[in-house]
Amino acid sequence: MGVHIPKEDVNLARSVSLMNFLRQNRPAMYSSIARVGSQYAVKARYFGTKGVYSSFLIRASDGEWWHHSKGTHGKNALDYLIKEEGMDFTSAVFEILGRSEAYYREKRDSIADDYSDRSPVRQRNQPAEVAIPEKKVLVIPESDTDTKELYAYLTGRGISPIVIDYFVEQGSLYQGAKYKNVCFVGYDREGNPGLINQRATKGNFKGNSAGSDRRYSFMNSVLGQTEVHVFEAGCDMLSYACLLYEAGYDFRKCNLIALSGISGSGAEGKIPMGMAEYLDRFPDTTTVYIHFDNDDPGRAAGKSLKEALEEKGIRAVQQYPPAGCKDVNDYLVGIRDLRKTKKKEETLAV
Numbered sequence: 001m002g003v004h005i006p007k008e009d010v011n012l013a014r015s016v017s018l019m020n021f022l023r024q025n026r027p028a029m030y031s032s033i034a035r036v037g038s039q040y041a042v043k044a045r046y047f048g049t050k051g052v053y054s055s056f057l058i059r060a061s062d063g064e065w066w067h068h069s070k071g072t073h074g075k076n077a078l079d080y081l082i083k084e085e086g087m088d089f090t091s092a093v094f095e096i097l098g099r100s101e102a103y104y105r106e107k108r109d110s111i112a113d114d115y116s117d118r119s120p121v122r123q124r125n126q127p128a129e130v131a132i133p134e135k136k137v138l139v140i141p142e143s144d145t146d147t148k149e150l151y152a153y154l155t156g157r158g159i160s161p162i163v164i165d166y167f168v169e170q171g172s173l174y175q176g177a178k179y180k181n182v183c184f185v186g187y188d189r190e191g192n193p194g195l196i197n198q199r200a201t202k203g204n205f206k207g208n209s210a211g212s213d214r215r216y217s218f219m220n221s222v223l224g225q226t227e228v229h230v231f232e233a234g235c236d237m238l239s240y241a242c243l244l245y246e247a248g249y250d251f252r253k254c255n256l257i258a259l260s261g262i263s264g265s266g267a268e269g270k271i272p273m274g275m276a277e278y279l280d281r282f283p284d285t286t287t288v289y290i291h292f293d294n295d296d297p298g299r300a301a302g303k304s305l306k307e308a309l310e311e312k313g314i315r316a317v318q319q320y321p322p323a324g325c326k327d328v329n330d331y332l333v334g335i336r337d338l339r340k341t342k343k344k345e346e347t348l349a350v
Contacts, residue, residue, distance in 0.1 A: 003104040005093055013078050013096045015137040017063035017192045021077035021096060035060070038171035040191075060171030061185050062140040062193060138211035140193055141176035141183055150175040150182050153201035154238065158332040163241045166252060172218060173234075181205070184234035184258065186216035186274070189281065197234060197260040206233075208260055217274035219257040226286040228255040230275060230305075231328065232262050232293055239332040240291060255282070262292060262301040271308045279314070287315040293327045294320045 019040065022030040032046040034053070042056040049055075055068035064075045072083045081092035094100055147168060154164050167173035172185045176198065186195035194216030196209035208214070218234045220241075231237040237258040241251035259274040271279075279285055288309055292298035299320075306316040321331035 003090075003101050005090065005104065009097060009099075010093060011137075013093045014076055016077045016096050018058055018065050018074075018077045018080050019063055020190055020192050021080070023190055025095070033058070035191075037169045038174075059143070060187075060191070061143055061174050061183070064143075138193060138196065138213070139209045140196060141178065141181065141198065141209065143183075144175040144177040144180065147175045149180040149201040153182060153199075154235070157235060157239070157329055158242070158336045159235070159238045159329075160242045160245065163238055163245060163251065166241075167220075167238070170220075172220075175201075179205075182234075184218035184260070186212075186218050186260075188213070188216050195260065197258075199233075199235065212260075214260060214273045215277035217257050217259055217278065219255070219278070220252065221255050221257075221282070222253050225253070225255045225282075226284050227289065228257060228278065228282070228285055228287075229289045229291060231256070231258045231291050232298065233260065233327075234258045236291060236328040239327075239329040242332055243328070262297065271305060275305065279312075285314060287317065290316060290318045291320075291328055292318075294323075294325060298327075 019030075019033075022033070029042065029046055032043040033040050034043060036053065036057075038060055040058040040060060041053040042058075044052060044054045047054045047056065049069070055070075056065070057068070058065040062075075064073075065080065066073045067084065070084075074080055074083055077096055078092050081087045081095055082089060085092075087095065090101075150168075150173070151161065151164060155161060164173065172187070174183050174185070175181070176183050179198075180201050181198040182201060184197040184199070185193050186197070188194035195212040195214060195218075197207070197212070197218060198209060199206045218237065220237075229237075229240060231240065237256050241254075241256060244251040244254060257274065257278055259272050262272065275288075288305075290302045290305055292302040292305075299318075302318045306318055309316040321328060325331040325334055
């Protein structure tokens with residue numbers, strides 16, 4: 001007779017991404033994975049097929065996977081073990097959680113003993129039970145089949161398709177299927193989505209998906225770079241990438257990070273979680289350029305961050321758009337409008 005696996009354990013097993021599982025439990029396969037555009041591809045030699053890469057692909061934005069030559073598909077490590085390795089459901093859960101039938105039998109017996117010995121009144125010196133909070137599971141919006149609304153919204157804010165293409169191909173920018181929101185993805189150190197910041201393409205909604213960890217920010221990072229430009233929001237970061245591109249610089253080689261807001265940076269000397277994680281990940285950083293909003297909260301947060309960084313021996317420079325522009329995107333749109341007006345005047349003058 002089998003054992004009962006609690007629903008919370010089943011949900012925990014389902015929350016484990018395939019990439020994270022492979023890294024921990026299938027190192028040979030994990031070492032054969034390479035980033036190809038917006039996906040991870042398993043190299044052909046792992047499956048013994050011809051060519052450089054096999055038909056096994058893992059989408060970077062949400063971990064959904066496909067093995068096209070076999071016609072299998074799944075969304076997590078549990079699906080993979082069942083469909084690819086042929087495990088039954090119970091064995092797959094055991095494999096992911098590192099547990100066994102004996103574990104659940106012992107747990108069941110322990111609970112039974114606890115109830116049989118329980119006194120209606122807790123002894124005076126007996127410590128109260130403390131609930132251990134479970135790790136939050138990131139809710140990842142399903143990716144849409146196209147990016148029409150995403151491109152329309154971002155180009156409408158003056159952002160070049162060249163910049164949009166780059167981040168879409170990297171897997172850090174995509175369009176949500178249900179609400180058509182722009183989704184800015186922040187990855188953890190294992191390459192799994194850790195934060196999804198959403199911005200409505202129609203309406204004013206903006207915010208992080210449930211379960212987002214604000215340590216992991218939407219960014220572009222290049223090894224060996226000691227400078228980084230930091231922004232409040234993803235659109236500002238994309239706008240600055242446009243300005244770099246138009247000035248003749250390769251934005252792809254610049255370290256850029258968007259913090260999804262500046263809460264937590266108003267207190268004196270406090271560094272936002274996303275910035276702290278970045279500095280821990282890139283300890284050779286020497287200079288941080290701060291591009292927060294040109295308003296009272298943005299200036300206060302920028303000043304606080306600058307002081308905190310300088311205490312760590314890191315050079316910090318606050319840079320703001322000209323007067324009359326609220327943020328970097330506002331400045332970019334202003335430049336676009338100015339060019340259109342000038343072009344129209346030149347056409348009328350002919």
